[in-house]
Amino acid sequence: MDLGLRGKRAIVTGSTKGIGRAIVELLAAEGCDIGLCARSEDEVADAVRDLKARGVTVSGGAVNVRDAEAYKAWLDRTVEELGGCDIFVPNVSAGGGMDSEKNWWKCFEVDVLHTVRGCEQLMPQLEKSGHGSIVIIGSTNALETFYAPMAYNAMKAALLTYSKQLSQFIGRKNIRVNTVSPGPIYFEGGAWEMIKSTNQKMHDATLKAMPNGRFGTPEEIARAVAFLASPAASIITGANLVADNGFTKRVQY
């Protein structure tokens, strides 16, 4: 099946490591031009260099998406360098934590606002595309009780509502909006690698909840994202694709 991604221009935030990195690697392999960002300049430079080797146009920037002005400026610059935008994947997350009320503000600003700001900023480009596609990154933590009532879980839930309603709101512009909700994903340098050392009980209990006895991989999430992002998924909008190895137990009607 040809996904029809060749020549599409994809902007993915937080894309030098983990799930974000796997997404840009796959989209680049499928022939997309790539706009990527992360906070570390060195990491961005490395990722840009590696992706360029795939023969696509790659634009990278070091930006903290919490800084609204800097973030929007980076989006504008990237659109200019890529000559437009067909696909947007707001992937950056503040992650879990229950240290203080600040976790709520941080998750709100990073997970929610960076997604909303990105969608709004790129809306004209996505509309111009003719098959604009937004893939929001959720989490199974929003779908079932997980560990503790963290801001991260609730803010990911907010994104689900936003994603669905945005899909209705802009459907007439031929922009599709979907969410991929990954379950626990293990990768080198990822949260679960650390948790395996710092909280082995939690790691083992989580692993045990996977019917097939393994964590998911960033590459598996990237394939789900690439499909929804592609014209091949033209009929799918407003969906929440749970990509979790069977980690969640609820029935999806």
Add this chain to the structure above:
Amino acid sequence: MTDPNMTDKPMTDPPAGPPAGLDREALAAASRAPAYRKVRRAEAIPGGTPTEKAPDPSLGGDPIAKERYTSTDFMRLEWERMWTKVWLLGGLESDVTEPGDYICTEIGRESVLLVRQKDGAMRAFYNVCLHRGNRLRAEGASSAASFKCQYHHWEYEIDGSFKRIPDLDTFPQGAPPCRGLVELPCDTWGGFVWFSLDKSVGPLREFLEPMPLHLDPYNFTKMALTRDITVEWECNWKASVDAFNESYHVQGIHPQLLYYLHDLDIQIDCYERHNRYLIPFGVVSPRVRKPPSIPDPIKTIMKGAGMDPADYDEPIENIRRDVQKQKRKVGPSQGKDYSRLNDDQLTDDYHYLIFPNVTLNAHADDLMLFRQRPHPTDPNRMFYDIWTLELVPDGQERPPRPRHQRFAYGDKSIGLVLDQDAQNLPGVQAGMQSKAFEGLWVGSQELRIRHFHKVLDDYVQGPGGA
């Protein structure tokens, strides 16, 4: 060394040099320690703990003979030539503030009373009634108006002199010709009471040199005991000393600490008897990848300094520096006097071994002290004492003294990290008995182990003895 991989092969004329069948280059390539950038180290401050690196002693690379861990002969020599010649940690001065307050502590086959006198001095006595040898008191800290033997009620003053011998007139030979309980050298330093089983031991300060200079800035007397535990471990006491004298095992049995401390950038300093290493805390080890968020153990350090990890937007590698700055800033308002501590001491573990058996994890806000005591008769067993002390901020009341707990290994948790150590040691002790094991093959990360055993050898076999 025999290569275990060779056991199936015909053993004809083993060649000199490296054994066949082992690719040394491949082994080296697969085993190299990771490269890392050194952490920033603070300068010493005037009147503070010295920070300069002591020159490493040349102690060679020979294996350390294993018999010292397992043999009763060595245990006997160790007792005669070391335990009975050194100064030993007996207890906490905070347990003996009033005249008559005493600590009864045991070492090997001996039991000792450390007693606060009316003039404020401390005196030590063998905890033995001169009548029939009964122990006067059980282990622990308490208070006494006098020491009366429960057998026939021979009674001693708190200064050890005879107070009353019931029916003395029925002893034709009279009272024993001494003045009372047999006295031992006793002194105090650092908020601790020390004693020696050697009546002609030199001054405590001389023995401790240069520990007071290093540790006085922490002002342990302002810390209060918050945990007092003795665990019986199935290993030689030196296996425990060794376990805390190197950071090489962190990657082996404490994987979670790789997200908490730098296990490779360790400054090791060996002095005449004692030694130390300085371990940077609040950093991620170069053995693991940089995590996507602040590790929980480092968050704990930040919270201790009054920092909110959720409000921290800097790279993880800046945390150690920022915690130091923050503690320096808020210390005075929290009633904590850090004026004699350098910046590194506000985060790091200044880890000392006071020979022979006192391990100190010194931190600005607490001290975790381990005292490793030999079993009276069995080289394969020991007593592991944990004393945790916490800084009492100015203006706050000292917390009540915790009850002493005593249990056997495995009966209760002593915290994740120490449980991991404890779990490991019986296997070490058992394995050392094996015919296949000749001695400890220690590396430069374990220099303190080599130094400790050299000091021990100097006692047991005489300086330069073999």
